[in-house]
Amino acid sequence: MxxxxxxxxxKTYIKVFIALMFLTLLTVGASYIDFDISPQFRSGAIFVGxxxxxxxxxxxxxxxxxxxxxxxxxxxxxxxTVFFFIFCLSIPVLWEANLMGDTNFEQSPPKIEGGHH
Amino acid sequence: xxSQDHHEESFISKYIFSQDHKWIGIQYGxxxxxxxxxxxxxxxxxxxxxxxxxxxxxxVGWMFEDGMLSPDMYNSFGAMHGTIMIFLGVVPMVVxxxxxxxxPLQIGAPDMAFPKLNMASYWTYLAGGVIMVxxxxxxxxxxxxxxxxxxxxxxxxxxxxxxxxxxxVFLITSSLLGSMNIIVxxxxxxxxxxxxxxxPFFVWAQFVTSFLLVLAFPPxxxxxxxxxxxxxxxxxxxxxxxxxxxxxILNVSGGGSPLLWQxxxxxxxxxxxxxxxxxxxxxxxxxxxxxxxxxxxxxxxxVFASVWLGFMxxxxxxxxxxxxxxxxxxSLFFQTTTMIIxxxxxxxxxxxxxxxxxxxxxxxxxxxxxxxFLPMFxxxxxxxxxxxxxxxxxxxxxxxxxxGHFHYVVAPGTIFAIFAGIYFWFxxxxxxxxxxxxGKIHFFFSLIFINGVFMPMFIQGLAGVSRxxxxxxxxxxHAAGVLEWNEFMSMSAWLLGVAQIPFIINFFMTIFKKVDxxxxxxPWQSTTIEWTDTTSPPLGHGxxxxxxxxxxxxxxxxxxxxxxxxIPQTKK
Amino acid sequence: xxxxxxxxxxxxxxxxxxxxxxxxxxxxxxxLFGGLFSAYxxxxxxxxxxxxxxxxxxxxxxxxxxxxxxxxxxxxxxxAWASLKMNNFGKFKMYMGLTLLFSAMxxxxxxxxxxxxxxxxxxxxxxTFLAIYYTMTGLHVIHIIAGMIVNGYLWMPGSKMWKSxxxxxxxxxxxxxxxxxxxxxxxxxxxxSLYLL
Ligand code: HEM
Ligand SMILES: [Cu+2]
Numbered sequence: 001m002x003x004x005x006x007x008x009x010x011k012t013y014i015k016v017f018i019a020l021m022f023l024t025l026l027t028v029g030a031s032y033i034d035f036d037i038s039p040q041f042r043s044g045a046i047f048v049g050x051x052x053x054x055x056x057x058x059x060x061x062x063x064x065x066x067x068x069x070x071x072x073x074x075x076x077x078x079x080x081t082v083f084f085f086i087f088c089l090s091i092p093v094l095w096e097a098n099l100m101g102d103t104n105f106e107q108s109p110p111k112i113e114g115g116h117h
Numbered sequence: 118x119x120s121q122d123h124h125e126e127s128f129i130s131k132y133i134f135s136q137d138h139k140w141i142g143i144q145y146g147x148x149x150x151x152x153x154x155x156x157x158x159x160x161x162x163x164x165x166x167x168x169x170x171x172x173x174x175x176x177v178g179w180m181f182e183d184g185m186l187s188p189d190m191y192n193s194f195g196a197m198h199g200t201i202m203i204f205l206g207v208v209p210m211v212v213x214x215x216x217x218x219x220x221p222l223q224i225g226a227p228d229m230a231f232p233k234l235n236m237a238s239y240w241t242y243l244a245g246g247v248i249m250v251x252x253x254x255x256x257x258x259x260x261x262x263x264x265x266x267x268x269x270x271x272x273x274x275x276x277x278x279x280x281x282x283x284x285x286v287f288l289i290t291s292s293l294l295g296s297m298n299i300i301v302x303x304x305x306x307x308x309x310x311x312x313x314x315x316x317p318f319f320v321w322a323q324f325v326t327s328f329l330l331v332l333a334f335p336p337x338x339x340x341x342x343x344x345x346x347x348x349x350x351x352x353x354x355x356x357x358x359x360x361x362x363x364x365x366i367l368n369v370s371g372g373g374s375p376l377l378w379q380x381x382x383x384x385x386x387x388x389x390x391x392x393x394x395x396x397x398x399x400x401x402x403x404x405x406x407x408x409x410x411x412x413x414x415x416x417x418x419x420v421f422a423s424v425w426l427g428f429m430x431x432x433x434x435x436x437x438x439x440x441x442x443x444x445x446x447x448s449l450f451f452q453t454t455t456m457i458i459x460x461x462x463x464x465x466x467x468x469x470x471x472x473x474x475x476x477x478x479x480x481x482x483x484x485x486x487x488x489x490f491l492p493m494f495x496x497x498x499x500x501x502x503x504x505x506x507x508x509x510x511x512x513x514x515x516x517x518x519x520x521g522h523f524h525y526v527v528a529p530g531t532i533f534a535i536f537a538g539i540y541f542w543f544x545x546x547x548x549x550x551x552x553x554x555x556g557k558i559h560f561f562f563s564l565i566f567i568n569g570v571f572m573p574m575f576i577q578g579l580a581g582v583s584r585x586x587x588x589x590x591x592x593x594x595h596a597a598g599v600l601e602w603n604e605f606m607s608m609s610a611w612l613l614g615v616a617q618i619p620f621i622i623n624f625f626m627t628i629f630k631k632v633d634x635x636x637x638x639x640p641w642q643s644t645t646i647e648w649t650d651t652t653s654p655p656l657g658h659g660x661x662x663x664x665x666x667x668x669x670x671x672x673x674x675x676x677x678x679x680x681x682x683x684i685p686q687t688k689k
Numbered sequence: 690x691x692x693x694x695x696x697x698x699x700x701x702x703x704x705x706x707x708x709x710x711x712x713x714x715x716x717x718x719x720x721l722f723g724g725l726f727s728a729y730x731x732x733x734x735x736x737x738x739x740x741x742x743x744x745x746x747x748x749x750x751x752x753x754x755x756x757x758x759x760x761x762x763x764x765x766x767x768x769a770w771a772s773l774k775m776n777n778f779g780k781f782k783m784y785m786g787l788t789l790l791f792s793a794m795x796x797x798x799x800x801x802x803x804x805x806x807x808x809x810x811x812x813x814x815x816x817t818f819l820a821i822y823y824t825m826t827g828l829h830v831i832h833i834i835a836g837m838i839v840n841g842y843l844w845m846p847g848s849k850m851w852k853s854x855x856x857x858x859x860x861x862x863x864x865x866x867x868x869x870x871x872x873x874x875x876x877x878x879x880x881x882s883l884y885l886l
Binding site for chain 1: 702708709716719723724730731734735749753756757761763764766768771774866867871873874877878885886
Binding site for chain 2: 691692693694699702704706707709710713714716717718720721722723724725727728731732735736741812813814815816817820821823824828
C-alpha cells in the first residue's frame with residue numbers, strides 16, 4: 001500500500017467515525033419513539049434498533065477491519081461462521097414458535113369427523 | 118537454513134516446554150494414552166458393580182466405604198469416564214497427537230505456523246486434565262451429572278461440578294488454540310506444488326475437524342459460563358420458576374430454561390462426535406491405501422463427503438432432544454438432516470471398502486486394526502439410524518442401546534483407528550517397528566472382547582434397560598430377562614483390559630530395543646512426504662533438509678510402468 | 690526454525706499467517722457471543738414480560754457515553770496502524786496511548802455502572818435479565834482487559850520490534866487492531882440489545 005492510499009484510508013476512517021457517532025445518537029433517540037404495531041408486539045423497535053446496529057457493525061467490519069477488501073480465504077471462513085451463527089441464533093425463536101403452535105393444537109378440542117353440530 | 122537450527126538447547130526447552138510440533142505431538146500422545154487408561158479403569162470398576170451388585174470390589178475396594186461404589190460414586194465415575202475418554206483421551210489423541218505430529222510432516226512444513234501457541238495448547242490441556250483429576254478429591258467427589266451435565270441436576274450438584282466446568286474451560290481453550298494452528302498451518306505452510314487436490318486424506322480430515330472444533334466449541338464455552346454463573350452467582354439461566362428440590366421450592370429467581378443448556382451443549386457435542394470420527398477415518402484411509410498398494414478409490418468423493426459431513430454436523434444436534442417435547446416441525450427438520458448426514462458417512466465407508474477390491478493386501482497389525490474399523494464403524498453408524506428417527510428414538514433414548522451405538526463408533530471405531538495409527542507411525546517416531554506377533558495377539562483379543570462388551574448392550578437396550586443405573590437394572594422387572602448379560606459384558610471388559618497388556622509390553626520393549634545401523638526411513642514403502650523426504654527417524658530438530666516440492670497426488674501405488682510399486686509425492 | 694510467511698504474504702492465499710490466525714480466532718469468538726445471544730433470545734422469548742417486572746433500569750446516558758468512548762478507541766486504533774504504514778512511529782505511540790486511555794475510560798464508567806446497580810441489590814441473581822446483562826457485559830469487559838494487555842505490551846516493550854522488524858511489527862498492530870474492532874463491534878450490538886430494546 002502506498003503512502004497516498006493510506007492517506008485516502010485515513011480520510012475514510014474520519015468519515016466513518018462521524019457516521020458512527022451520528023448513528024449512536026440516532027439509535028438512542030429512536031429508542032424513545034414508539035414503532036410498535038400493537039402493544040403486545042414490540043418488534044417495531046427491535047427491528048429499528050437492530051437495523052441501526054447492523055449498519056454500524058457493517059461499517060466497522062468493512063472499513064476498520066478492511067473486510068471490504070480481503071482475501072478469498074477469509075471470506076470463506078467468515079461466510080461459514082456467519083451461517084452457523086445465524087443458525088444458532090434463529091433456533092430458539094423457531095423452537096418456541098413451533099412449541100406454541102403445538103400447545104394451541106392440544107388445547108383446542110379435537111375435531112370429530114362426521115360429528116353433528 | 119538459519120543458524121539457530123544447530124544451536125544446543127537446554128533439556129527443558131527441548132523436552133518440557135518444547136515448541137517443536139513433533140515433541141508436542143508425542144507429549145500429547147503419551148498424556149492422552151494415560152488418560153485413556155485411567156478412563157478405562159474407572160469403567161472396569163463400575164462394571165464390577167453391574168455384574169455383582171452388593172459385593173465388595175476386588176483390588177480397589179479398600180478405597181471406598183463398604184468396599185463398594187455408592188450410587189453417587191457410581192454417577193461420578195460414569196460422568197468422569199465419559200469426560201475423560203472424550204475430552205482428555207480421544208480428542209487430544211486424534212487432534213493433539215496425530216494432528217500435531219503428522220500434519221506438518223505430511224504437508225512438508227518446517228513446523229506448525231505458531232509454535233508458541235502449540236506449546237500453550239498442550240499445557241492448557243494438561244492443566245485441564247489435572248483439574249479434572251483433582252475434582253475426585255473435593256467434598257462430594259467429582260462431577261456426577263453425566264458427561265452431558267444436564268441442568269437442573271448439574272446446577273444443584275456438589276462442588277465437583279464447578280471444578281468440572283473450570284476444567285472444561287481449559288480443555289476448550291486448548292482445543293481452540295490447537296485447531297486454529299492446524300488450519301493456518303494447512304492453508305499457509307503447504308509445500309510447493311502441494312495443491313488442495315494433492316493433500317493426503319488425513320490432512321483433509323484434520324482440516325475439517327479443526328473447523329468443527331473452532332466453530333462448535335465456543336457455544337459450549339458460553340454454556341459453561343452460564344452454568345458457572347448459575348452455580349456461583351445464583352442466577353437462573355437453566356432453572357425454571359418454581360423448581361422443587363427435595364420437597365421444597367428452590368430459592369432462586371427462576372425464569373430460565375433447562376433446554377437452553379441442551380441446545381448449547383449439543384450444538385457442540387454433535388459436531389464433537391465427528392471430531393472423534395473424522396481423524397480416525399483419515400488414519401484408516403492412509404493405512405488402507407498403503408497396505409492395499411492401491412490408490413484410494415474415489416479420493417475426490419471422500420474429500421467432498423468429509424466436508425459435507427462437517428457442514429451438516431452443525432445442523433443435526435436436536436436429534437439428541439427428541440423427547441424434550443419439541444414441536445412437529447422441529448422434529449421433522451432434525452430427522453431429515455440426520456438422515457442426510459448419514460449419506461456422507463456411507464460414501465466414505467463404501468469408498469474404503471471398494472479400495473480393498475483387487476488389492477494385494479498386506480495383513481500387518483496396523484492394517485488389521487484399520488480393516489476391523491470398517492465393519493465396527495458400520496455397526497455403529499447403522500444403529501444410529503433408528504436413533505435419528507423420532508418414533509424409534511422415543512423408545513430407545515437413554516437406554517443401553519444408545520450406549521451400544523456410540524461405543525461402536527468410538528471404541529472399536531476410533532480407538533481401533535488410534536491403535537492402527539500408533540502401529541503404523543511408530544517407526545516414524547522411533548525408527549523401530551512394533552513387534553508383529555504381540556501386535557496380532559493384541560489385535561485379535563481386543564476385537565473379540567470389545568464385541569463382547571458392546572454387542573449385548575443392544576439386547577439390553579432393546580429390552581428397555583436404562584443407562585446410568587448404579588445397580589445395572591436389578592430393581593426393574595422389565596430388565597430381569599436380560600440381566601444375565603451384565604456378567605458377560607463385565608468379563609469381556611476385564612479381559613479387554615488384559616488384552617492391552619501385550620500392547621504395553623510391546624510398546625516399552627520396542628522403545629528400549631537396541632538396533633544397529635540407520636533406521637529405514639520408509640519401512641512401509643509409502644508415498645507421502647512424512648516417509649519419503651525427512652531425514653531418518655528419529656527426527657531431530659527441524660523436519661526437512663531441503664524444503665520438499667510436490668509433483669503428484671498422495672496415493673500413486675502400483676502405477677503401471679513404474680520401477681517400484683509406489684511413487685513418492687515428491688518424485689518428478 | 691524459521692516459519693515462512695510471518696511477515697511476507699504467501700502468494701497463493703495473499704495472507705500472512707497471523708492474519709488468517711486472528712480471523713479464525715474471531716470466527717470462534719463470533720460463535721462464543723453467538724451462544725450467549727442465543728441464550729439471551731431464548732430467555733427473552735420464553736419470558737412473559739421483558740424486561741421482567743421489578744428489574745433495574747439501566748443507565749442509558751452512561752452506556753451511550755461508553756459507546757462513544759469505545760468507538761473512538763477503535764478509530765485511534767486504526768489510526769495507530771495507519772501511522773505505522775506511513776512510517777510515523779511517534780504518531781503511532783500517540784494513537785496507541787489514546788486507545789489505551791479510552792479503554793481505561795470505558796472500564797471506569799463500567800465500574801460505576803456495576804457498583805450503582807449492585808449497591809441497590811440488583812445482583813445477577815435478581816432475575817434473568819440482570820443475569821444475562823452481567824454475564825454478557827462481564828465477558829465483554831474481560832475481552833477489553835485482554836485487549837488492553839496486548840495493546841499495552843505492543844505500546845511499550847513490544848514496540849522495540851519496530852526497529853528490528855518493522856514489517857512484522859506493523860502486522861502485529863493490524864492483528865491487535867482486528868481484535869480490538871471486534872470487541873467494539875460486539876458492544877455495538879450489546880448496547881441496543883441490553884439497554885435500548
Ligand atoms: C452415522 C450416523 C449417525 C447417526 C444417524 C447417529 C445418531 C445418533 C442419535 C440420534 C443419538 C441420540 C440418541 C438418544 O440419545 O436417544 C446418538 C447418540 C450418540 N452418538 Fe450417534 N449417530 C451417528 C454417528 C455417530 C458417530 C460417528 C459418533 C462418534 C464418533 C456418534 C456418537 C454418539 C454419542 C457419543 C452419542 C450419545 C450421547 C449421549 O447421550 O451421551 N454417533 N447418535
Ligand atoms: Cu448427534
